[in-house]
Amino acid sequence: MPNNELTGKYASGRAARKRISCTPSVIALGFFDGVHFGHGDLLERTASVATAYGWQSAALTFDRSPGKDGRLLTTVEDRVRLIRSLYGIDEVIVLPFTEEFMHLPWDAFLEALVRDYGASHLVCGWDYRFGYRGRGTPAMLGQWCQTAGLGCDVIEPRVIDGVTVSSTHLKTLIETGQTESAIRFYGHPHTLTGIVRPGRHLGHTLGFPTANLLPPPELVLPMDGVYAVCGTVEGRTYPGVCNVGTNPTVGGSCRTVETWLADFEGDLYGKTLTVNFHRFLRAERRFPDLAALRLQVERDRTEALAFFAARKSIEAPCHPSAKSS
Numbered sequence: 001m002p003n004n005e006l007t008g009k010y011a012s013g014r015a016a017r018k019r020i021s022c023t024p025s026v027i028a029l030g031f032f033d034g035v036h037f038g039h040g041d042l043l044e045r046t047a048s049v050a051t052a053y054g055w056q057s058a059a060l061t062f063d064r065s066p067g068k069d070g071r072l073l074t075t076v077e078d079r080v081r082l083i084r085s086l087y088g089i090d091e092v093i094v095l096p097f098t099e100e101f102m103h104l105p106w107d108a109f110l111e112a113l114v115r116d117y118g119a120s121h122l123v124c125g126w127d128y129r130f131g132y133r134g135r136g137t138p139a140m141l142g143q144w145c146q147t148a149g150l151g152c153d154v155i156e157p158r159v160i161d162g163v164t165v166s167s168t169h170l171k172t173l174i175e176t177g178q179t180e181s182a183i184r185f186y187g188h189p190h191t192l193t194g195i196v197r198p199g200r201h202l203g204h205t206l207g208f209p210t211a212n213l214l215p216p217p218e219l220v221l222p223m224d225g226v227y228a229v230c231g232t233v234e235g236r237t238y239p240g241v242c243n244v245g246t247n248p249t250v251g252g253s254c255r256t257v258e259t260w261l262a263d264f265e266g267d268l269y270g271k272t273l274t275v276n277f278h279r280f281l282r283a284e285r286r287f288p289d290l291a292a293l294r295l296q297v298e299r300d301r302t303e304a305l306a307f308f309a310a311r312k313s314i315e316a317p318c319h320p321s322a323k324s325s
Contacts (some may be wrong), residue, residue, distance in 0.1 A: 005232065020101070022056060023056045023117050023118065024055045024056070024119075024120035025050075025051070025055060025056045025057070025058050025091075025117055025118045025119050025120060025121075025122070026046050026047075026049045026050040026055050026056070026057050026058065026119075026120065026121040026122075026123065026151075027046070027058045027059070027060055027093075027113060027117060027119050027121070027122055028042045028043055028045075028046040028057075028058070028060065028089070028123045028124075029042075029060055029122060029123065029124040029128060029130065029141075030042060030059070030060070030061070030063050030124065030125060030128060031061055031062060031065065031066060031067075031167075032079055032083060033065070033072055033073050033074060033079065033167045034073035034074055034079075034132075034167050034170050034186060034187075035074065035079060035082035035083055035186070036166075036167065036170060036187065037084065037158045037160070037165050037185060037187045038125065038157060038158040038164075038165040038166065038188045038266050039083075039125075039185065040086070040087060040158075040187060041125075041156075041158055042123050042124070042125055042155050042262075042308045043059060043086075043087035043125050044087060045153050045155060046058075046059065046087075046089065046123045047087055047088050047089060049121050049123070049151065049153070050090070050121075052119075053120075055120060055121070056090050056091060056118075056138075057088070057089045057090045057091070058090060058091040058092065058093055058117065059083050059088065059089050059091075059092050059093070060092075060093045060095065060113075060117075061076070061079055061080075061083075061092060061093070061094055061095070062094070062095050062096070062097040062204065063076055063094055063095070063096050063097060063176055064097050064218075065097075065218070066097050066102075069168075069304050070218050070232055071171060071175065071218055071219070072218050072219055072220065073167055073170055073171060073190070073219075073220055074191065074219075075192075075193060075216070075219065076094060078191050078193050078274075079092075079190070079192060080092045080094070081193075082188065082191070083183055086187070086188065093117065096163065102132065103132050104131065104132060105131055105132050105135075106130055106131020106135050106136030106140065107131070107136075107144060108131075109130055109131050109136070110122075110136075110144055110145075110148075112143070114148070114150070119150065120150055120151065121150060121151035121153075122141060122145055122150060122151070122152050122153075122157070123152070123153045123154075123155065124138055124141055124153075124154055125138075125155050125157070126138060126154060126157055126199070127157070128141070128154075138154040138242055140156070142154060146169050158173060160184060160185060161184075163185075165185050168224070169185065170182055170185055170186065170190075171220050173185070173188050174220050174221075174222050174223075175221075175222070175223055175233065176219060176223055177222055177223035177225055177280040177283075178280070179222060179227060179277040179278065179279060179280055180278070180279055180280070183185050185272065188276075189229075189230070189276035189277050189278050190222065190276070191274060191275070191277075192213065192215060192219070192221075192257065192274070192275045192277075193272060193273065193274040193275075194213040194214065194215060194257075194272070194273065195213075195271070195272055195273075196211040196213065196268040196269050196270060196271050196272075196273050197211060197212050197213070197214050197269070197272060198212065198269060208241075208260045208297055208301065209257070210243075210258040210259055210260045211231070211259045211260075211261070211268045211273050212256055212258050213255060213256070213257040213258075213259070213275070214256065214257075215274065220264060221255065221257065222244050222277055222280075223241075223280075223283075224239060224244055224245035224246070224255070224283065225244060225245065225280055225281070225282060225283045225284050225286040226239070226242070226243050226244075226280075226281045226282050226283075226284065226300050227242045227243075227244070227277050227278070227279060227280055227281060228240075228241065228275045228278045228279040228281055228303070228304035228307045229241065229242040229259060229275050229276060229277050229278060229304075230275070230278065230308075231259050231261045231264075231273055231274065231275050231276075232273070232274040232276075233261075233264070233268065233271055233272065233273050233274075234271065238262055238263060239261075239262050239304060239305060240259055240260050240261040240262055240264075240304065240307040241259070241260045241281070241297075241300050241301055241304045242257060242258065242259040242260075242275055242277065243257075243258045243259075243284065244256075244257050244284070245284035246284070247284075248284065248285070248286040249286050249287045249289075249290070249293050250290075257275065259273065259275050260301070262301075262305060265315040270273075274283040278307070278308075279304075279307055281300055281303055281304065282295045282300070
């Protein structure tokens with residue numbers, strides 16, 4: 001990496017190769033996959049310190065997973081959106097996780113944060129590792145910051161019901177369809193955003209037109225089944241039903257994410273849709289014919305709408321202060 005520069009970008013679109021202002025920054029360090037309550041503790045501390053000193057708050061993430069498990073809970077776009085909307089972080093720095101970056105020594109990484117992003121205070125988690133082969137540790141970060149005259153916070157793990165909140169635990173919950181349990185660890189529903197693509201038009205055939213998303217292969221999807229969801233498109237949110245799976249009744253073979261939105265009128269093709277998964281309704285199964293499938297889809301619709309009617313709101317329960325320990 002020439003001159004050990006961090007050649008990332010701000011999610012807001014501003015170039016981030018060099019410092020964009022003289023304002024000091026408080027930077028949260030991590031990957032933030034899923035943006036769960038454990039991450040929230042880092043981000044809240046980052047925002048708090050930045051407010052106290054009148055500095056800029058920022059979070060640093062990567063364009064792909066830096067770990068051996070390449071599976072992701074969220075796309076980089078959803079990660080950025082959640083970090084900013086839930087925790088009020090001013091900027092999200094997205095760095096390309098390149099071969100050059102992997103070989104960057106841990107202290108050179110910290111020096112670049114100061115030089116290129118104006119880092120004056122750094123915040124990390126208890127298990128954070130950084131630099132070549134993960135040789136940098138929270139203790140080393142604290143010592144380096146003290147010598148360099150920077151502030152530093154190392155955040156302890158968040159524990160809920162005796163379980164340490166982690167992206168790994170959330171992947172297990174999502175892959176087993178436990179979306180309601182996942183909300184307790186996320187602080188918000190599992191989310192998926194994508195561009196609506198043409199599908200097989202099965203929903204139209206059944207009388208319930210659906211929006212078809214084709215998530216990237218590295219994204220962790222909920223277990224095959226039917227879910228009560230909220231869908232947001234062009235700034236409006238609708239209750240609905242989502243089927244994740246292969247549509248075995250009509251001989252499907254590829255996993256798709258198909259969402260029906262109540263009261264939506266218009267064409268969704270080519271538009272950006274965000275789906276929030278609230279409740280698992282049932283497993284996907286093969287029906288004897290389309291008439292039986294249509295009847296079950298109507299039951300799913302009724303159950304999902306009743307679920308949201310009982311909650312009296314379709315907004316996501318995602319305020320950071322809702323944390324439990």
